[in-house]
Structure formats: C-alpha cells, structure tokens
Amino acid sequence: MPEFAEINPQTNEVLRVILAKSKLWCEYELDGIWFRTYHDTEGKNFAGIGFTYHPDKDNFSAPQPYPSWTLDDQCHWQPPVSRPDGENSYDWNEETQTWEA
Numbered sequence: 001m002p003e004f005a006e007i008n009p010q011t012n013e014v015l016r017v018i019l020a021k022s023k024l025w026c027e028y029e030l031d032g033i034w035f036r037t038y039h040d041t042e043g044k045n046f047a048g049i050g051f052t053y054h055p056d057k058d059n060f061s062a063p064q065p066y067p068s069w070t071l072d073d074q075c076h077w078q079p080p081v082s083r084p085d086g087e088n089s090y091d092w093n094e095e096t097q098t099w100e101a
Contacts, residue, residue, distance in 0.1 A: 001020065002036055003039075004018060005051075006030070007034075009033050014047045014050060023035070035047075035058070044058070045076075057075055059075040064077060081098065084101075089101070
C-alpha cells in the first residue's frame with residue numbers, strides 16, 4: 001500500500017505519514033493537503049514527520065542538519081566542504097566548518 005504525507009500548507013512541513021489507498025482517499029476521508037512519498041525510488045525521497053515538501057521538485061528533504069549546509073537538486077543536504085575519504089568516522093564541526101575524525 002502506498003504512503004502519503006500530510007503537509008502544513010503554510011510551511012510545507014510534514015505533519016504525518018500514513019499508509020492509504022490513494023491521495024484522493026486521504027483528502028476525502030482525512031482532509032488536508034497530501035502528497036505521495038517514496039522510499040528512494042523514482043529519484044524521490046521518503047517523508048518523515050518534520051521533513052519539508054518542496055513543490056517545485058515534488059520531493060521531500062530531512063530537516064537541515066547545520067546552518068551552513070545547502071540543499072542540492074535531489075533535496076539532500078550538502079556540507080560546504082566534502083567529507084574526507086577513508087575509513088575514519090568523521091563529524092561535522094559547524095563552528096570551524098571542518099570535518100573532525
């Protein structure tokens with residue numbers, strides 16, 4: 001069964017995600033503004049509570065992890081500096097704008 005996300009029409013924030021027969025069923029039975037959400041198929045991102053719907057891309061993004069990160073065309077957050085390659089685990093330091101091992 002497909003999943004649909006209800007969004008706040010003023011902020012485009014996802015309010016809830018449910019399994020349902022169709023978008024029309026959601027709108028008729030539950031009211032509100034609904035969009036289909038996907039699990040990384042067809043180039044679309046899944047939706048979760050607190051995510052944002054981008055109508056111009058018909059796609060969802062997770063909450064912004066850091067103020068310096070920007071949204072790419074696929075609605076994924078990208079750091080201002082690429083994560084280093086290698087086997088180490090890295091964490092982003094927003095204050096220094098660097099990756100720390």
